[in-house]
Amino acid sequence: MLSKKYRLPIQLFVVKRGKLIKTQFFLLKSYPTGGATSRFGVTISAKTAKKATDRNKFKRMVYNFIREYYKKIPVGDYWITILAPAIHLSKEKFKEELRKTLNPKP
Numbered sequence: 001m002l003s004k005k006y007r008l009p010i011q012l013f014v015v016k017r018g019k020l021i022k023t024q025f026f027l028l029k030s031y032p033t034g035g036a037t038s039r040f041g042v043t044i045s046a047k048t049a050k051k052a053t054d055r056n057k058f059k060r061m062v063y064n065f066i067r068e069y070y071k072k073i074p075v076g077d078y079w080i081t082i083l084a085p086a087i088h089l090s091k092e093k094f095k096e097e098l099r100k101t102l103n104p105k106p
Contacts, residue, residue, distance in 0.1 A: 002063040006070070008041035008077050018077075025086035025094075026101045031077040038075050040066050044082040058082050058094075065095050073102055 018031035033039075042062045049055045062080055066073070080101075086094060 002040065002067050006037060006039055006066070008039035008079060010041060010043075010079075021101065023097070023101050025083055025089065025097045027081040027083060028101050029079040029081075033075065033077050036075070038070070038073060039077050041077075041079045042082065043079070048082060048084045049087055054087070058087065061091065061094060062098060065098050069099070069102070078102070 018029055021028040021030070040063070042059045044055045044058050046055070049058065059082075062082070080098075086097070089097065
């Protein structure tokens with residue numbers, strides 16, 4: 001899991017306006033910050049995945065991806081929403097699509 005200092009509380013995120021990127025599998029909202037670290041939040045609706053265990057599995061996959069590629073992602077606040085088509089992807093394809101969405105440097 002991702003350390004708590006890198007997580008973005010939703011209460012702070014709702015009032016901000018920033019850049020919106022929508023792909024087939026993810027909705028990414030990004031905001032520049034003056035801080036030295038990036039923060040990340042992940043949501044997946046109950047309509048997308050009915051079981052809480054499935055929703056948590058996808059959140060863990062996103063947080064583990066971020067933990068691995070943290071240094072390559074530009075500094076900012078990011079909110080990732082997982083869309084319904086993403087739940088049908090394999091684990092490798094899910095990570096590849098997430099990499100394309102966040103666009104970390106190779």
